[in-house]
Amino acid sequence: MARKAFTLIELLVVIAVIAVLMGILMPALNRARDMGRRAACMSNMRVVGLGLHMYTQDNLKLPPKRHPVNDFHHPDAPPNVLKLLSPLVRSSEEAMSPKIYNCPSLKPHPLETFAPTEHSSTTYSANTVPLGRALTQIPRAGTIIVLQEAWSRTHRVWNQPEPNIRTEAVLSGRQPTTYQEWHMWANSGVDQSFLSQEMRENLSNVHFGGGNLVFADGHAEYRKYRDLRSGHFGLRPDEPYEPTRDQSGRDYDAAF
Numbered sequence: 001m002a003r004k005a006f007t008l009i010e011l012l013v014v015i016a017v018i019a020v021l022m023g024i025l026m027p028a029l030n031r032a033r034d035m036g037r038r039a040a041c042m043s044n045m046r047v048v049g050l051g052l053h054m055y056t057q058d059n060l061k062l063p064p065k066r067h068p069v070n071d072f073h074h075p076d077a078p079p080n081v082l083k084l085l086s087p088l089v090r091s092s093e094e095a096m097s098p099k100i101y102n103c104p105s106l107k108p109h110p111l112e113t114f115a116p117t118e119h120s121s122t123t124y125s126a127n128t129v130p131l132g133r134a135l136t137q138i139p140r141a142g143t144i145i146v147l148q149e150a151w152s153r154t155h156r157v158w159n160q161p162e163p164n165i166r167t168e169a170v171l172s173g174r175q176p177t178t179y180q181e182w183h184m185w186a187n188s189g190v191d192q193s194f195l196s197q198e199m200r201e202n203l204s205n206v207h208f209g210g211g212n213l214v215f216a217d218g219h220a221e222y223r224k225y226r227d228l229r230s231g232h233f234g235l236r237p238d239e240p241y242e243p244t245r246d247q248s249g250r251d252y253d254a255a256f
Contacts, residue, residue: 034105034207034208037103037104037105037207038105038206038207038208038212038222040104041103041104041105041149041206041207041212042212042220042222044100044101044102044103045100045147045212045213045214045220046219046220047089047100048085048089048100048101048124048147048214048220049214049215049218049219049220050088050089050218051085051088051089052085052146052147052214052216052218053217053218054088055084055085055088056135056218060134060135061132061133061134061135062081062130062131062132062133062134062135062146062216063079063080063081063084063085063131063132064079064080064081064084064131064132064171064172065128065131065132065163065170065171065172065173066078066079066080066081066171067080067126067128067157067159067162067163067166067171068156068157068159068162068166069083069156069157070155070156071117071119071120071155071156072097072120072122072155072156072157073086073096073097073119073120074117074119074120075119077119077120080126080157081126081131081146081147081157082097082101082122082124082126082157083097086098096117096118096119096120096121097119097120097121097122101121101122101123101124102121102122102123102153103123103149103206103212105206105207106123106149106150106151106152106153106206107152107153108121108152108153108154109152109153109154109193109195110195111192111193113192113193114152114154114155114156114193115153115154115155116153116154116155117155119155120155120156121153121154121155122153122154122155122156122157123149123150123152123153123154123206124147124148124149124150124157124158125147125148125149125150125157125158125159125160125203126146126147126157126158126159126160127144127145127146127147127148127159127160127161127182127233127234128159128161128162128163128179129144129161129179129233129234129235129254130144130146130216130234131146132171132172132173133173133256135216135217137256138216138234138256139255139256141215141216141217142215142216142217142219143215143231143232144215144216144232144233144234145213145214145215145216145228145232145233146214146215146216147213147214148160148203148204148211148212148213148214149203149204149205149206149207149211149212149213150202150203151184151194151195151196151202151203151205151206152195160181160182160183160184160203161179161180161181161182161233161235161252162179162180162181163177163178163179164177164178164179164180164251165177165178176254177254178251178252178253179233179235179251179252179253179254180248180249180250180251180252181248181249182228182230182233182235182252183201183203183204183225183228183241183247183248184201184202184203184248185199185200185201185202185242185243185244185245185247185248186199186200186202186245186248187199187200190245199243199245201225201243203225204223204225204228205225207222209224209225209226210222210223210224210225210227211223211225225241226241226243227241228241229241230252231255234254234255234256235252235253235254235255236252236253236254236255237252238255
């Protein structure tokens with residue numbers, strides 16, 4: 001008896017059905033994977049928030065404003081927010097900066113200028129405005145962001161907002177300054193540190209159009225970047241988010 005074989009049409013139909021099923025399932029699987037990474041990142045940031053709370057309780061103020069800092073965890077690096085929190089949040093066997101400083105959704109920066117080093121690796125951006133201040137100086141500390149997620153793994157502490165004046169007097173809190181770049185609407189044409197060729201938001205845009213945040217009181221939560229305001233970073237005037245280079249580069253005063 002001759003064996004019945006599939007015809008070409010039948011094979012093509014089977015392949016088409018499999019392709020349709022994969023097209024339906026893959027987005028769901030990718031979203032589930034990304035949800036897992038978001039949850040892992042949130043867990044990390046809660047630990048960092050606990051470390052920030054412990055540091056503030058011990059020192060009666062937040063870590064210093066130091067900016068910018070390259071290779072932030074190197075033994076010779078000046079005191080900075082991530083280096084000072086490190087002893088409170090890393091395990092004893094970690095030689096370099098704590099693994100929890102890295103979001104699993106972000107890859108190392110491809111350029112050596114910005115790539116992680118043997119000492120330092122992070123995906124966090126620090127808000128310079130509240131740093132160096134006593135918690136009692138920060139009104140509504142539970143609403144003021146201290147750390148947010150950046151756009152790649154790097155050896156630098158990305159500081160946004162960043163001070164326009166970077167003298168020792170400013171960094172030590174003895175002299176006021178204005179700030180800019182509480183969010184970063186930019187592309188690689190604006191600066192080589194950015195990875196996208198298209199204009200996009202580079203801060204708090206890792207997980208489904210949002211990111212995990214650590215606040216001045218030490219708690220962590222997730223928010224969409226379009227729901228953030230300049231006031232959440234301790235700046236005035238308090239403005240809603242705009243996806244423009246103009247707002248990214250605008251000068252703001254500290255609100256406290």
